Amino acid sequence: MSIAITGIGLMTPFGTTLPTVWQYLQSNDPPTFGTSGMDVYPFPSKLAGTISSYSLGDAPSALLRLSNRYCQLASLAAQDALVDSGVLDHISADDIGVIGSTQLGLPGIEQLGATISPLKAQFLYLHSATGLIAIQHQLHGPSWTVATGEASGLMAVTQAARWLRDKKCKAILVGGADTLSRSAGLHFASLGALSPCKGGKRECCEPFGIHRNGTILSEGSVWMVLEPYEQAVHRKAPIHGLIEEGDSFQLPTTEKGVLRTWESAHAPGGPFEAVRNDGGYVMAAANGSPLIDAWEHAFLTHTVGETVPVVTLTHKVGNMMGTGGLVNVVGGLLIARHRTMPGLPPYDRMPGIQYASPDTPVTSDRFVAQAIAHQGSVATLLVRGYLSVADAIHELSTRLNREMLPDLPFVAQYTITEEGVDHAWHIQADAQAVSVGEGVHPAPTIQMAMSYATWMDIVRDKKTGQQAFFEGDIMADGDLSLLANHEWLYSESQWV
Amino acid sequence: MTTPRHSVVRGVGVWNALGRSVAACWDALQAGKTGVAPLSDAWLSGYLLSKTEQFEVGYVTDFNTDAVFSDAEQQRFDTRVRAVLTVVREALAGVTRDELAASRVAVVVGTAVGMRAPYKRLMDGLKVYQTGNLSELPRPHHYASFVMENLPDTLFHAVAHDLGVSLRESMVVSNICASGSTTIAHGHELIRQNRVDVAICIGFDFFHPRQNRVFGDLQLLSQSPCMPFDQHRKGFQIGEGIGVVVLEREKGQPRYGEVLGCGLASDAAHPTAPDRSGKYYARAIQMALSEGGVAPTSIDYVSVIGRGSVQSDLKETNGTLLALGAHAKQIAINSFIPQTGYCFAASGMFGFVLTMMQFRHKVLLPTRHTTQVDPQIEMPIICQQAMPFDGQYAVVSNDAFMGGNAALVVRKASA
Numbered sequence: 001m002s003i004a005i006t007g008i009g010l011m012t013p014f015g016t017t018l019p020t021v022w023q024y025l026q027s028n029d030p031p032t033f034g035t036s037g038m039d040v041y042p043f044p045s046k047l048a049g050t051i052s053s054y055s056l057g058d059a060p061s062a063l064l065r066l067s068n069r070y071c072q073l074a075s076l077a078a079q080d081a082l083v084d085s086g087v088l089d090h091i092s093a094d095d096i097g098v099i100g101s102t103q104l105g106l107p108g109i110e111q112l113g114a115t116i117s118p119l120k121a122q123f124l125y126l127h128s129a130t131g132l133i134a135i136q137h138q139l140h141g142p143s144w145t146v147a148t149g150e151a152s153g154l155m156a157v158t159q160a161a162r163w164l165r166d167k168k169c170k171a172i173l174v175g176g177a178d179t180l181s182r183s184a185g186l187h188f189a190s191l192g193a194l195s196p197c198k199g200g201k202r203e204c205c206e207p208f209g210i211h212r213n214g215t216i217l218s219e220g221s222v223w224m225v226l227e228p229y230e231q232a233v234h235r236k237a238p239i240h241g242l243i244e245e246g247d248s249f250q251l252p253t254t255e256k257g258v259l260r261t262w263e264s265a266h267a268p269g270g271p272f273e274a275v276r277n278d279g280g281y282v283m284a285a286a287n288g289s290p291l292i293d294a295w296e297h298a299f300l301t302h303t304v305g306e307t308v309p310v311v312t313l314t315h316k317v318g319n320m321m322g323t324g325g326l327v328n329v330v331g332g333l334l335i336a337r338h339r340t341m342p343g344l345p346p347y348d349r350m351p352g353i354q355y356a357s358p359d360t361p362v363t364s365d366r367f368v369a370q371a372i373a374h375q376g377s378v379a380t381l382l383v384r385g386y387l388s389v390a391d392a393i394h395e396l397s398t399r400l401n402r403e404m405l406p407d408l409p410f411v412a413q414y415t416i417t418e419e420g421v422d423h424a425w426h427i428q429a430d431a432q433a434v435s436v437g438e439g440v441h442p443a444p445t446i447q448m449a450m451s452y453a454t455w456m457d458i459v460r461d462k463k464t465g466q467q468a469f470f471e472g473d474i475m476a477d478g479d480l481s482l483l484a485n486h487e488w489l490y491s492e493s494q495w496v
Numbered sequence: 497m498t499t500p501r502h503s504v505v506r507g508v509g510v511w512n513a514l515g516r517s518v519a520a521c522w523d524a525l526q527a528g529k530t531g532v533a534p535l536s537d538a539w540l541s542g543y544l545l546s547k548t549e550q551f552e553v554g555y556v557t558d559f560n561t562d563a564v565f566s567d568a569e570q571q572r573f574d575t576r577v578r579a580v581l582t583v584v585r586e587a588l589a590g591v592t593r594d595e596l597a598a599s600r601v602a603v604v605v606g607t608a609v610g611m612r613a614p615y616k617r618l619m620d621g622l623k624v625y626q627t628g629n630l631s632e633l634p635r636p637h638h639y640a641s642f643v644m645e646n647l648p649d650t651l652f653h654a655v656a657h658d659l660g661v662s663l664r665e666s667m668v669v670s671n672i673c674a675s676g677s678t679t680i681a682h683g684h685e686l687i688r689q690n691r692v693d694v695a696i697c698i699g700f701d702f703f704h705p706r707q708n709r710v711f712g713d714l715q716l717l718s719q720s721p722c723m724p725f726d727q728h729r730k731g732f733q734i735g736e737g738i739g740v741v742v743l744e745r746e747k748g749q750p751r752y753g754e755v756l757g758c759g760l761a762s763d764a765a766h767p768t769a770p771d772r773s774g775k776y777y778a779r780a781i782q783m784a785l786s787e788g789g790v791a792p793t794s795i796d797y798v799s800v801i802g803r804g805s806v807q808s809d810l811k812e813t814n815g816t817l818l819a820l821g822a823h824a825k826q827i828a829i830n831s832f833i834p835q836t837g838y839c840f841a842a843s844g845m846f847g848f849v850l851t852m853m854q855f856r857h858k859v860l861l862p863t864r865h866t867t868q869v870d871p872q873i874e875m876p877i878i879c880q881q882a883m884p885f886d887g888q889y890a891v892v893s894n895d896a897f898m899g900g901n902a903a904l905v906v907r908k909a910s911a
Contacts, residue, residue, distance in 0.1 A: 063767065093764075094779075097760075097762075098762070103647075104647075105610075121710040121713070121714070122767040122768050122897055122898070123767075124609075125608055125609065125670065125672050125897065125898070126607075126608075126609075126610065126670040127608075127670045127671055127672045127675075127896075127898060127900070128672075128767075128898065130898075131672070131762075131767065131897070131898025131899060131900065132767070132898070134762045134764040134898070134899065135764050135765065135766065135767065135898065135899065137764075138764045139762065139764055140761055140762050140763070140764050140776050140779070141760075141761065141762065142759075142760035142761065142762070143671070143760065143761075143762040143764075143898075143899075143900055144669050144670065144671040144678050144760065144900070145669065145670045145671070146667060146668065146669060146670075147610075147647075147648065147649065147668040147669070147670055148649050148666065148667050148668045149647070149649045152668075155667055159682075162685070162689065168759075168760075168783065182625065183625060186624065186625060186628065186630070187647075189630055190630055190633055190637055248665055248666075248667065249663075249664055249665060249666075250603075250652055250656070250662070250663035250664065250665065250666040252656065252662050257662070261662055265664070373649060375647075375649040375650060375652055375653060375666075376652060376653060376666070377649060377652065377666050377667070
């Protein structure tokens with residue numbers, strides 16, 4: 001069973017919507033790390049990705065007002081994910097679970113000495129943000145919080161997908177939050193993982209850099225709504241991507257055996273083999289930590305080498321702690337959606353893997369997102385970017401018009417069945433309809449559109465030697481009703 | 497390799513105010529002893545929190561493990577981590593390193609609060625917090641990582657090192673007071689999904705005097721003995737402890753019992769007040785029964801927490817009645833909170849372990865201090881006297897702040 005991502009909500013220092021986040025990732029501007037919102041502590045790195053301000057909305061509930069920054073950021077992002085998905089309009093809240101994640105929650109020492117009101121004490125637990133979200137939206141399904149360091153977010157998604165596949169509920173709101181604090185900074189500094197930022201902002205965090213000296217912390221929250229793909233299609237939900245597979249494992253305590261453990265954790269046919277065979281890409285954890293980056297680099301060198309583009313976002317977004325893996329998923333989906341890799345700042349990197357840059361072609365919508373905790377927990381997720389059928393056709397027509405077949409009429413008929421997309425596409429060449437493909441595709445993804453682009457290319461070369469175009473963008477806003485509205489396109493007269 | 501439907505309970509371990517092993521805890525419970533006592537002067541020194549001294553606590557007077565850990569290990573592991581490792585060792589007694597090395601092993605950690613540092617360590621850490629001078633960090637700062645964070649994932653390396661194995665999976669789950677059953681549920685799921693062969697499920701929470709203030713303010717603590725289900729009950733005392741349950745794939749004869757199914761659901765009603773109707777408590781039980789393929793009428797015992805607060809007691813019993821129907825009125829329940837104190841995640845683990853022990857010893861222990869059962873409680877309560885028991889199936893259920901509910905359905909090992 002494929003699991004669809006039908007809603008995404010974000011609260012990050014670099015954007016609270018998918019377009020703004022994409023714009024930030026694409027820009028060549030230096031990262032927007034600042035010092036506000038976090039104590040200036042007398043140890044390395046005074047920079048951090050800080051959410052300078054946020055609004056609780058027009059009429060925040062008493063619970064939200066009483067809660068702390070950790071809970072509030074989580075709640076706001078979760079709310080956006082639910083609205084984006086529209087799941088509450090279609091699925092009973094009794095059947096919707098909430099799985100949260102955090103690396104630190106509200107750090108214990110931040111509470112020390114403070115007068116704890118009994119009204120606020122309830123928000124001191126790791127699970128408090130998740131519980132608050134369940135209460136706010138009356139979500140009665142399974143609920144818990146994963147707190148496995150930086151791997152927490154991806155582990156939560158993996159667990160959510162497993163519970164959905166086991167049909168323990170019909171949808172799950174899954175995500176995580178972590179906030180900056182003095183103790184968070186001290187914690188990473190004590191691990192030797194915080195960059196001293198001796199140079200400019202660009203030099204602060206250099207994932208896989210030869211001279212990397214640690215990470216920059218960021219705060220934020222990312223939430224997603226997951227549900228079975230068939231259900232999402234049936235209720236015409238927006239689909240951002242598909243969760244294909246998730247895994248997690250523990251690295252040994254010493255460097256010896258790390259690589260062996262890592263490789264053996266991925267059985268043949270696992271996520272890395274999938275992206276290698278499919279021309280996909282890897283969203284690496286790459287947090288700039290001298291040790292963890294070395295391990296991940298060694299693993300990627302052995303597993304995908306220079307055959308698969310490796311994307312790093314941390315130089316731009318910082319180490320978002322437990323939420324970092326979720327940011328990687330969002331970044332991967334945006335890359336699939338826009339068919340472009342984000343910028344790659346210039347610094348010396350460890351050789352042996354292919355670092356994705358804007359010049360790297362995006363040839364697949366499949367990617368692996370990875371997160372690694374300093375305590376050795378690793379989580380990986382195989383994700384497939386997704387466009388609706390209408391978007392996929394629009395994408396294809398744009399490519400065809402621009403690159404391949406701008407002079408030939410091109411028509412398509414499709415319907416969505418339980419098995420997938422039943423389709424028949426043709427081009428009209430020399431007053432004769434030429435079938436370029438028909439059958440059932442398991443999911444209407446970008447991959448489908450791209451496979452057709454390839455077929456069209458073959459048709460052009462072998463059949464006509466000419467180019468075709470897609471008739472307008474009539475498919476762009478259609479969905480299941482498209483066929484009925486535009487049946488004339490497929491009439492006999494159209495072909496002869 | 498076939499996918500197992502159930503997971504088998506291979507071993508159990510406990511350390512709480514009653515003793516530092518399952519046998520010691522069981523003997524103390526049978527003897528009617530209590531671990532709930534006034535905080536010692538040593539505990540109170542340095543704490544200036546009002547209400548701290550007003551309530552007794554089920555605390556472990558000494559987490560000393562010097563006798564069982566080498567000097568190097570004492571240097572390497574924080575006292576709390578060593579205490580957890582001690583209980584893990586008990587639960588894995590009889591399991592050889594070779595056996596573990598040949599297995600895919602997971603560690604699942606459950607906690608409400610996290611790896612809370614002892615007082616002195618916390619104070620030493622506070623100095624670093626204030627000055628930022630990392631050279632003054634209390635050692636070891638890696639295990640029970642640092643002192644500022646309650647990071648329970650520091651346990652993964654410690655357990656792997658102590659057992660000499662590589663872990664296939666590791667995760668920390670938190671569901672506040674329902675973390676115990678939630679942890680075992682995740683261990684069970686890892687085995688049922690054929691992802692690991694052995695799941696070491698660790699649940700713990702350590703006492704901090706500030707809890708007395710917070711829970712005192714919430715009117716949940718009692719200065720008189722805890723009397724769960726009693727019409728004069730006034731609340732509970734906080735405790736602390738560690739519980740470990742080792743699950744494995746079905747093979748041979750189970751030593752303790754089997755986990756057949758698990759279920760989770762959320763009240764989603766109020767952060768601290770339980771939904772006394774028990775609707776979603778019942779739902780978690782029904783989910784576990786359904787997954788385990790067990791009829792409600794087959795259940796012989798239900799392990800509830802029994803905190804001794806009015807709303808919580810009613811939620812547990814009403815929820816059980818909703819889940820099991822009229823059959824629940826024939827099921828006697830009990831509570832160990834009067835003797836252990838309420839230990840958050842660890843209480844859920846104790847409930848599970850003591851269910852296994854009651855299966856084994858064919859007896860249900862009485863609820864100490866409870867004499868006059870609240871007439872609103874519609875289930876029989878075992879008071880004062882132990883009760884012979886020869887049941888086969890049980891439900892172990894926990895509920896929590898923020899409305900979490902987690903339930904397990906278990907079956908006794910055949911004689």
